[in-house]
Amino acid sequence: MAALTAKTAPVSGTVRPVLPQLVPGSTCVRCDVCCRFPDVDSALRPYFTGGEIARAVAGGVDERAFPDRGGSQIMLVPDQQGEGFHCPAFDSRTSTCRIYERRPLDCQLYPLAMMWNAAHDRVVLGWDVKCPFMREQQADSIRGHADRVLELLRRPEVIGEIAEHPRLIGRFQEDVVALTPLTDITAALTDRWGPYPLRRLSLEDLPRLTAALDRAGLGGERSLAACSAAYHYVWNGLLAYWWADIQGAVCLFIQSPDGWFMPLPPLTGGGVEGPVAEAFALMRRWNGERPVSRIENVPAPLADRLAAAGYRMTSKEPDYLYRAADVAALAGDRYKSQRALCNRVERSGAVVEPYRPADRAECRALFGEWRRQKHAEGLEAFAALLLEDAISVHEVVWSRGSELGLAGSVLRLDGRIRAYTFGYRLAPRTWCVLLEVADRTTPGSAQFLFRHTCRTALNGGAEFINTMDDSGLSGLRLSKQAYHPSMLIHNAICTGTACA
Template identity: 45%
Template structure:
């Protein structure tokens, strides 16, 4: 970005970078519709500010409320005043100028160069973000330009200065997750080594399909009663979200410790697995210490899906324990029999569907069914999208679409079982689940043609019937995802137990 003088650093976090000039011509930047704009409020593309950069920005007039953590964080964006999506609060939408240009953070100064981890999360790379339209300027031919190559080399040399390496170590969130639309230009070995040093006490590895057996063995060794097992004990429930979060794991004191990295930092989506029936105080302290070193001051540091039976002990050790939304556990035979007045509504809907669609059949999912299932998923999402009230709901639907694409592709190696419902030669519903324990089946996904009354009741009852035939006595349908209507639907099937888990944070 354009040369400027830095504000004098209070703690060495604002580094002089006059040599790193703005490579993209101003005429392109001022006509651009990409920079400083974001599709969603929590976009991982929001610029990260160190503590000193926040103080400099506030000194230039930005509201302190734009920063959730004044020690260092991504900026809070605001609705676009004249369009869709969100903009940086420092961006003047009328003029396309930055109000704090002279003290903008390093994250912005480098752009469209990006510093990111590779896909395996082993190496830090310097690349060019293809979202910048200058890459496609017919006159640019950037990789062939000697001036461009020198700009990249100069930037890499700057990034691997000791002062800058130390800043990245204090603020590891400056390194973004892997992005497929960033053209890799070169590796940054000194930065990789520095951040790897800060992680070396935990030998983390990227989560891969081959780790499924290890994960399941550790989950079984945790020795919780089957009726309190949460869906976080299902390997697929993490692996299928890899396109949104960087998952990795480490073996620590005989426990498998799973981590997920979001734009705000790293956290544990499940407690240590394989640690017996209760928490290990030393291990928990070690994990929080490591996450704090990785995250700096980010509030993202936490352990999720901690069993309710651990709560009293963790609170006694001084941790803050907050209950999560419960998951729903049923007796499989109740859902198949649908006996009595308690299930009158579900029984009526099931019978109505059977009378209207006497030729409907449920069959095991096969890989050849994937295109038809994905088409049905798209129909379902189009319907939900029309009902969505805000942008965040629509982006959640897009995340869900990716989840279903991966689910349909990897169901078999993930140990999942699927069923499809054929009606008049077309797939009108599908469902997938997996084993949480020897007697507990977890329903992971279910999609139905919403225009067919009773189809949801039919596919649920028949899939539970198949699970019961395989020896599963209990059915876990996960939580209600914060949706009151879904919670009412789950309650209407009369769960025998609410599986309670918690989020654990340091005080």
């Protein structure tokens, strides 16, 4: 996956009136619902527009909390006292917001919220019964407050701002009681983004995505690592993934700081040319003049088909595919150095165990150490960007691994975790290594864990191991080539037709 969180220049914005707070502050400080989240990728993290980000940063929030300075959900930080996460603007000692006067519209509205209705064809204003204060209120007092909020939401400049930031509208939630439809906002969103309902990718969507991948025939032992729902979902804490049903095809989109693109071709069991043409028309509409519209991770047969239909195709770094038996054995001269390192770790008494949620804090500490080690060794600029993006991915993997069908292992030496890895079954006979972290001061820990992964996969019926691409990094390319891949899986990017 490319580094997608390039930071753009701050965006200024108009300052709209701050909404009055409905819930008394004395109630809020005793409650633990707001500003804290059980998961790092929570869909309920507040969304900040570009102007709100600029104001939050001026108020002291670290700019790295915003993956896209034009507008993004805030990146959460682990709670030092508990298991979950909280907004970086939240002061957990005083249970207050450090940027209260500058907090975004999303927070000002709460415990009211804008969301899609269950049919996803209308935006509504609702009240969230998760807020304990709301449960004690009379409907009249809630409606009185809602009327004041509606005054703001009817202003043309506010409607325009909301239409530019569709992530301000949450998914339908059963515990948010709909109060009134927001007709003008619904119309403005349709006008801006088109007739196909766009939905943020959530965990609930993964079975649909997996079924669509199967239907599209993109699976198989030599398929790209990207042909997996988990591969994409792990980026969801950092990136804005969306999907839409276009002409019967499930189409996945990423809204990046540079613009919109597709991380996979339209997924359909039928003809793909119609959905591809429609998806490009939508991306051009959303991206304007920016030349970012593209479809990534197009496998070879489909790339040939699209090229024959007049689309421009360029090659992307291929995935590395190994025979599991080769790496499980590490036999012969060509694996001499890896074998020696594995023997060294074996003699030291290292053990490999399945990852458990209780390992999360130790894995997080190891990740921090590993990151320091890599920076100290010197990194290519692009590698440094990837490393910064990686922490959010690892957080999702540590906390959501089992829900995503990932299997993790940790390598312990003298009781301490010195390496960890996670992967998934990409196809009945292919295991994919999603990520691996190994202490650089424990030689052989990476090699030992990789061999262990291949042995486990082999015993589980896998014939192949896919280790994804090398992101164009020379060091990574060398280390992947050192394991002698049995094949490189072709990967292509489609950038539209020559006349588009």
